[in-house]
Amino acid sequence: MEVRMDGTVLTDDVGFLLTRASGLLVRATNAALATHGLRVRSYSALLLSCDSAEGMSQRDLAETLGLDPSQVVLLVDGLADAGLVERRPSGTDRRTKLVVATAAGRELRRRAQRSTAAAHATELGGLSVAEQEQLKTLLGRLVAGAAAGSD
Amino acid sequence: MEVRMDGTVLTDDVGFLLTRASGLLVRATNAALATHGLRVRSYSALLLSCDSAEGMSQRDLAETLGLDPSQVVLLVDGLADAGLVERRPSGTDRRTKLVVATAAGRELRRRAQRSTAAAHATELGGLSVAEQEQLKTLLGRLVAGAAAGSD
DNA sequence: CTCCATCGTTGACGTCCTCCACGATAGCGA
DNA sequence: TCGCTATCGTGGAGGACGTCAACGATGGAG
Numbered sequence: 001m002e003v004r005m006d007g008t009v010l011t012d013d014v015g016f017l018l019t020r021a022s023g024l025l026v027r028a029t030n031a032a033l034a035t036h037g038l039r040v041r042s043y044s045a046l047l048l049s050c051d052s053a054e055g056m057s058q059r060d061l062a063e064t065l066g067l068d069p070s071q072v073v074l075l076v077d078g079l080a081d082a083g084l085v086e087r088r089p090s091g092t093d094r095r096t097k098l099v100v101a102t103a104a105g106r107e108l109r110r111r112a113q114r115s116t117a118a119a120h121a122t123e124l125g126g127l128s129v130a131e132q133e134q135l136k137t138l139l140g141r142l143v144a145g146a147a148a149g150s151d
Numbered sequence: 152m153e154v155r156m157d158g159t160v161l162t163d164d165v166g167f168l169l170t171r172a173s174g175l176l177v178r179a180t181n182a183a184l185a186t187h188g189l190r191v192r193s194y195s196a197l198l199l200s201c202d203s204a205e206g207m208s209q210r211d212l213a214e215t216l217g218l219d220p221s222q223v224v225l226l227v228d229g230l231a232d233a234g235l236v237e238r239r240p241s242g243t244d245r246r247t248k249l250v251v252a253t254a255a256g257r258e259l260r261r262r263a264q265r266s267t268a269a270a271h272a273t274e275l276g277g278l279s280v281a282e283q284e285q286l287k288t289l290l291g292r293l294v295a296g297a298a299a300g301s302d
Numbered sequence: 303c304t305c306c307a308t309c310g311t312t313g314a315c316g317t318c319c320t321c322c323a324c325g326a327t328a329g330c331g332a
Numbered sequence: 333t334c335g336c337t338a339t340c341g342t343g344g345a346g347g348a349c350g351t352c353a354a355c356g357a358t359g360g361a362g
Contacts, residue, residue, distance in 0.1 A: 008264075010198040011215070014283060015176045015271060017290035019191070020217050022173035024297045025166045027319090039348085040170070047161045059309060064162070066171050068351065073311055095309040095358045113159075120166060126296025131289055132165060138278065138286045139168035145277025146175045178350090192318085210340060219320065224342055246327045246340040308359075318349070328339075 025123050032119035036112045037082065041065075043112055045075050046101060049085045050109050055098030057090070084108060176274050183270035187263045188233065192216075194263055196226050197252060200236045201260050206249030208241070235259060 010016050029040050038046070044065055048056055058076060062069040076099050079085040084105035087097040101109065124132055161167050180191050189197070195216055199207055209227060213220040227250055230236040235256035238248040252260070275283055 009202060010195055011291070012287065014275065014287050014290070015173075015180055015191070015267070016195060017287060017294055018169065018173040018176055021290050021293050021297075022166075022169040023217055023319095024294065025169055028297075029166055040166070041349085044161055044167060051160060057309080058311095066174055067349095069310070070312075070351090071349075093309080093359070097310070116166070123297055124165065124293065126292050127289065131292075134285070135289045135293075136163065136165050136168060138282055138289070139165070139172050140162075141277050141282075142172050142275065142286075143168055143175065146172075146179075146274055174350095190317090208340080209342095218318095220341070221321090221343075222318075244328070244340080248341070304362085306359100306361085309357085310355105311357105312353105312355080314352085314354105316350085319347080320345100321347105322343105322345085324341105324343080326340085326342105328337100330335100330337080332334085332336100 025120070028119045028123050029116050032115040033112055036108060036115065038108075038112055042075060042079055043116065045072070045099075046079060046084055046105055046109055046112075049079070049099050049101040050106050052100075055088055055100030057096040057098055059096065061099060079105070176271070179270045179274050180267050183266040184263055187259060187266065189259075189263055193226060193230055194267070196223070196250070197230060197235055197256055197260055197263075200230070200250050200252040201257050203251075206239055206251035208247040208249055210247065212250060230256070 026040050029043075033039060033043055045061060048061060048064060056064075058069060058072045061067075061076075062072045065072070067075075076085060076087065079099075080087060083102060085099050085101050088100055090096045090098050127135065177191050180194075184190060184194055196212060199212060199215060207215075209220060209223045212218075212227075213223045216223070218226075227236060227238065230250075231238060234253060236250050236252050239251055241247040241249050278286065
C-alpha cells in the first residue's frame with residue numbers, strides 16, 4: 001500500500017490530469033465538429049466573433065484564446081475563406097481589424113453548438129451537473145489567477 | 152447584462168477552460184523543467200518508469216499517458232539516450248520491452264520534481280489547498296469516466 | 303516632428319497528433 | 333502441429349499547434 005501526500009504519483013498530479021482531461025475533451029469535440037468543417041480552435045474564434053456585437057480585434061482574440069497573434073491570422077483566414085466571419089476596419093484605429101461573424105457564421109454556430117454540447121455531455125457524463133459547475137468555477141479561478149500573474 | 156445558462160459564452164465553457172488551464176500549466180511546467188533537459192512529456196514518462204518497480208511496457212505507458220504508441224518510442228528513445236531509463240526484455244513476452252528508470256533517472260526525477268512543484272504552486276496559487284484537492288478529484292473522475300467510456 | 307509602442311502579417315523551426323504499414327511474437331482454433 | 337488473428341514495438345507521412353523573430357503600417361507621447 002502506497003500513500004503519498006501530493007502529486008508524487010503521476011495520476012494524482014493536477015497538471016497531468018488537466019492535460020489528460022483537456023486532451024480527451026478536445027479530441028471528442030474535434031470529432032463532433034468535423035462534420036461542420038470546424039475544429040475546436042476555429043469554433044472558439046467563431047463563438048467570440050458572434051458574441052461581440054461590434055466585432056473583436058485579432059489582438060483581443062489572441063489574448064482571450066491564449067494564442068500567439070500570428071496564429072489568429074491563419075485562424076481568421078480560414079473562417080473568412082469559409083464565409084463565416086469578415087474583417088472590418090475599426091473606425092477608431094486603422095491598424096486593428098475587427099472580426100465579426102456573418103449570418104452564415106451565426107447559423108453554423110448554432111448547429112455546431114448542438115454537436116459540442118452532445119460531445120460534452122458524453123465526456124462529462126461521469127460528473128453531476130453540480131460537479132460540472134464546481135469544476136467550471138475552479139478552472140475559471142485558475143485561469144483568471146494565472147492571467148493576472150502574468151501581467 | 153447578459154445571462155446564459157451553460158457554456159454558451161466561451162469563457163464559461165468547461166472544455167475551453169480545461170484547454171486554457173492545461174496550456175498555462177504545461178507552459179509553466181515546461182519552463183521549469185527546461186533546466187533539467189526535460190519536457191512535460193518526458194518527465195511524465197520518467198515518473199511512471201520510476202514508480203513501477205519492474206518497469207512498464209511501452210504499451211501501458213502509451214495507455215496511461217494517452218498517447219499513440221509510436222510517440223512513446225521517440226519519448227523512450229530520448230530518455231534512454233540521456234541515460235535516464237533503459238529498455239529491458241520482458242521475461243514472459245518477447246515482444247514487450249519494459250521501460251525502467253536508471254539510478255540517474257531516479258536522481259533527476261527528484262530534482263525535477265522540486266521544480267515542477269514550485270511551478271505548480273505559482274500557477275495554482277489562486278486556489279486553496281482544499282480547492283486544489285477538489286479539482287484533482289473532479290479531474291480524476293472525469294478522466295476515469297472518459298477512459299471507461301472508450302472501452 | 304521624432305521616437306517608441308502596438309496591430310496585423312509573414313516566415314521559420316520544432317513539437318505534437320493521427321493514421322497507416324511493417325516485422326516479430328503470442329495465442330487460439332482446426 | 334499448422335495457420336489465422338491479435339498484439340507489441342517501430343518507422344514514416346501529413347497536418348495541426350507552439351514559439352519566436354522580423355517587418356510595414358499606424359497611433360500616441362513628448
